[in-house]
Amino acid sequence: MKNSEDIFKIAGKAFTSRLLLGTGKFGAHKDMQSAIEQSATELVTVALKRVDSMKKEDDLLHYIDRQKVQLLPNTSGARTAKEAIFAAKLAREALETNWLKLEIHPDPKYLMPDPIETLKATEALAKEGFIILPYIHADPVLCKRLEDVGTSAVMPLGSPIGTNKGLKTATFLEIIIEQSKVPVIVDAGIGCPSDAAKAMEMGAHAVLVNTAIAVATDPSSMAEAFKWSVKAGRMAFTSGLGAISASAEASSPLTGFLND
Amino acid sequence: MSSFIHTFEQFNWEVVQQRINDTNAKAVENALRKPKRNLQDFMALLSPQAMPYLEEMAQLSHKITQGRFGKTIQLFAPVYVSNECQNICTYCGFSFTNHIPRKTLTEEELLREVKVLKDLGFQHILIVSGEANYTVNIRYFSKAVALLKAYFANISIEVQPLEQDEYEQLAQLGVHAVLVYQETYQRATYKSYHPKGKKSNFNYRLETPDRIGRAGIHKMGLGVLLGLSDWRTDSFFCALHLDYLQKTYWKSKYAVSFPRMRPAEGIDWSGAVMSDRELVQLICAYRLWNSDLELSLSTRESERFRDHAVKLGVTSMSAGSKTNPGGYASDQGSLEQFSIDDNRSPAEVSQMIAATGYDPVWKDWEFMEES
Numbered sequence: 001m002k003n004s005e006d007i008f009k010i011a012g013k014a015f016t017s018r019l020l021l022g023t024g025k026f027g028a029h030k031d032m033q034s035a036i037e038q039s040a041t042e043l044v045t046v047a048l049k050r051v052d053s054m055k056k057e058d059d060l061l062h063y064i065d066r067q068k069v070q071l072l073p074n075t076s077g078a079r080t081a082k083e084a085i086f087a088a089k090l091a092r093e094a095l096e097t098n099w100l101k102l103e104i105h106p107d108p109k110y111l112m113p114d115p116i117e118t119l120k121a122t123e124a125l126a127k128e129g130f131i132i133l134p135y136i137h138a139d140p141v142l143c144k145r146l147e148d149v150g151t152s153a154v155m156p157l158g159s160p161i162g163t164n165k166g167l168k169t170a171t172f173l174e175i176i177i178e179q180s181k182v183p184v185i186v187d188a189g190i191g192c193p194s195d196a197a198k199a200m201e202m203g204a205h206a207v208l209v210n211t212a213i214a215v216a217t218d219p220s221s222m223a224e225a226f227k228w229s230v231k232a233g234r235m236a237f238t239s240g241l242g243a244i245s246a247s248a249e250a251s252s253p254l255t256g257f258l259n260d
Numbered sequence: 261m262s263s264f265i266h267t268f269e270q271f272n273w274e275v276v277q278q279r280i281n282d283t284n285a286k287a288v289e290n291a292l293r294k295p296k297r298n299l300q301d302f303m304a305l306l307s308p309q310a311m312p313y314l315e316e317m318a319q320l321s322h323k324i325t326q327g328r329f330g331k332t333i334q335l336f337a338p339v340y341v342s343n344e345c346q347n348i349c350t351y352c353g354f355s356f357t358n359h360i361p362r363k364t365l366t367e368e369e370l371l372r373e374v375k376v377l378k379d380l381g382f383q384h385i386l387i388v389s390g391e392a393n394y395t396v397n398i399r400y401f402s403k404a405v406a407l408l409k410a411y412f413a414n415i416s417i418e419v420q421p422l423e424q425d426e427y428e429q430l431a432q433l434g435v436h437a438v439l440v441y442q443e444t445y446q447r448a449t450y451k452s453y454h455p456k457g458k459k460s461n462f463n464y465r466l467e468t469p470d471r472i473g474r475a476g477i478h479k480m481g482l483g484v485l486l487g488l489s490d491w492r493t494d495s496f497f498c499a500l501h502l503d504y505l506q507k508t509y510w511k512s513k514y515a516v517s518f519p520r521m522r523p524a525e526g527i528d529w530s531g532a533v534m535s536d537r538e539l540v541q542l543i544c545a546y547r548l549w550n551s552d553l554e555l556s557l558s559t560r561e562s563e564r565f566r567d568h569a570v571k572l573g574v575t576s577m578s579a580g581s582k583t584n585p586g587g588y589a590s591d592q593g594s595l596e597q598f599s600i601d602d603n604r605s606p607a608e609v610s611q612m613i614a615a616t617g618y619d620p621v622w623k624d625w626e627f628m629e630e631s
Binding site: 024025026027028029047048049050051052075077078079082083084086087090106107108109110162163164211214215 | 326327328329330331332383413478479506510511512513552614617618619621622623624625626628629
């Protein structure tokens with residue numbers, strides 16, 4: 001496959017970048033703005049709870065160019081399907097988009113997503129025409145169940161949010177990627193560009209990064225580093241990575257006799 | 261029904277105090293090296309023996325906090341709705357025995373406060389009152405919350421301990437967080453500072469967070485009055501309380517505040533003031549033990565201390581606070597609960613936070629239920 005043909009689509013919409021950027025945790029709005037530019041992302045998440053529609057000048061949204069990026073409101077703070085559905089509708093009104101990153105974490109400690117409530121909310125919101133990208137555990141069965149009820153992508157976690165621990169769930173991510181009919185976007189835990197490259201080499205369709213860029217000493221150049229790592233990882237994947245062999249191939253101790 | 265009392269009674273104040281003081285350098289170093297720390301490590305980190313490691317603790321705290329909360333500081337304002345109080349807390353400006361003008365805000369007066377606070381930019385507010393159960397009770401709070409909800413994104417309350425059904429009612433009205441400080445976990449000291457009134461019931465107060473948890477409130481805030489008793493031992497008990505609560509009411513978020521006792525006019529207290537160095541140690545110890553606790557610092561603290569605290573692990577700050585009912589809309593009237601040290605305006609505090617490289621967050625909540 002040529003890289004020029006390698007288009008990333010969610011719900012029929014094409015994106016040239018496979019890097020999604022979270023907008024929380026930046027020390028200043030202008031840092032977030034330059035990280036968006038340098039990362040070349042076309043999909044950015046925004047927490048509905050952080051948006052103040054009354055405050056036009058200084059608000060987060062003022063720093064995001066909606067001509068260039070698709071806004072992906074998230075339901076951060078919702079603990080149940082009911083709250084998430086309510087938040088989703090508020091977000092659709094306030095931000096004028098039916099795209100939604102569904103986050104339901106009843107556990108404020110590790111922000112672990114609730115699979116049962118997430119499935120319920122996805123089903124209800126898909127019926128209302130939302131394009132849903134749910135944040136979930138790296139649970140292959142849940143991914144298939146979400147597909148069944150109309151999810152537009154799945155966003156399994158690499159490790160807990162904000163921990164920068166990398167792809168602790170790699171074994172399950174591989175299964176999800178193998179089985180999925182919708183794009184798989186690895187979310188949470190990606191601590192450095194090499195983690196992002198690893199996820200892309202594995203065959204993930206995209207990754208979402210926030211903390212690693214937002215709290216870097218230079219968020220803007222870290223965003224660029226992630227841009228290249230995502231590109232490199234994807235290119236390696238589409239170019240056909242050589243399989244890693246456990247032993248040297250020169251001798252065949254068990255079947256060598258067949259050649260004699 | 262389970263409550264914290266059971267856990268609490270398994271610990272003896274003097275034994276805990278002794279263990280903290282007996283900590284050795286090795287225990288501190290071990291605690292610093294671990295990727296995850298338990299209550300024993302917390303004990304080591306708040307011991308006097310951890311003081312030589314303060315810079316290392318601060319750097320770890322800074323890193324952990326940025327990982328979990330990013331470069332952000334939330335801003336909020338307290339709204340004192342009443343200074344009527346039937347309790348005798350000998351260290352408090354609102355104490356029943358203090359002969360000061362008493363005031364409970366009417367709806368119109370509350371609306372005047374709202375206007376000023378909105379103009380200042382606030383979206384998160386904290387309702388504060390004394391304890392006057394006949395006049396400032398669940399009916400009063402419900403009305404106030406219903407009124408304030410139309411103007412603010414996030415409402416917390418810091419009032420007298422209530423019953424579970426009353427907390428449920430407040431949760432339904434949209435109250436996000438409830439703050440109740442035990443003041444001190446040392447029974448005898450508690451009794452001597454709270455000789456009369458409903459507050460003198462130590463166990464009822466101790467079980468309040470259980471009632472808040474059962475009512476399903478999103479967040480609760482705990483704390484001790486640092487200096488009322490030995491702050492190290494008290495802080496261990498507060499952490500023990502948080503640990504129990506986090507395991508029992510796992511859907512709630514937790515916050516800790518750091519009110520330091522200071523001598524002041526009309527206040528009967530003469531203990532040792534906790535030093536700046538000690539307060540930094542405590543903030544860092546909490547953060548190293550528990551990465552997701554919200555740590556809050558009020559305007560009781562000085563400009564200089566608050567400026568530096570931004571990077572030490574604190575996640576929320578009040579700004580431009582008035583601690584007398586009606587204090588935002590008018591300068592005169594009833595007495596303050598405590599005096600403010602950081603007198604800067606909210607805009608100035610916000611600028612300070614931005615200049616430190618942090619995003620001052622005015623809004624970080626949205627009511628997610630139809631009411």
